[in-house]
Amino acid sequence: MTLQGPPPVPAHAPPQVAFQRSEMNVILSLYGRMVAAGEWRDYGISNLSEVAVFSIFRRTAENPLYRIEKRPKLRAKQGMYTVHGMDGQVLRRGHDLKTVLRVLERKLIRAVDCPLTDRADAAAR
Template identity: 80%
Template sequence: MTIVTPIGAARPSTEIVAFHRTELAVILSLYGRMVAAGEWRDYGMSNLREVAIFSIFRRTAEHPLYRIEKRPKLARAQGQYAVIGMDGRILKRGHDLKSVLRVLERKLIRAVKD
């Protein structure tokens, strides 16, 4: 569980959830392959109090195609990682980031075959 506390913060209620460097390496590896395949063009990151979000866009200034979310409070229940589609449906949820991202890997395979 990665929680970053801002400098000067005294209360735990101001803690922010963020992706760890190793998690970002996995996400950016997939992102780079999808950019090379011409499927994705832009991304955005949000680090909030309860969730870290990596949003993936086909074009800038539109709604994200997918959101990769990290919610540490769900780590013991359904899993802290989730891939959410444009329509808000949870495509995959789990405890292991690489296995959760496989749902997007399948889309990469289809994009390369077409």
């Protein structure tokens, strides 16, 4: 019986783009709040050679509701962070991740029915 180490990594493997820990903290903070609100249920992460993608799903078997992309090559131009909608439309693009994600935070703000005003309306009738 001979022990073998892990297979060698090819020297020509292309580097992958990935979200850094600080970026993931910002994204997962928003994701957690939306899960708690019942809006989102699943996510997927893809690290490719030119782009890192965080996909957000309402249900596992669906197409993603939103895609948060990081493209470092666009850093000097339009900004490396982009939020895409379900139909592929760019919802927001920029240099700062927190600023770009504000377009999704607006989905958290909803009108809330106030039980006190409902009682007052019922008493007035």
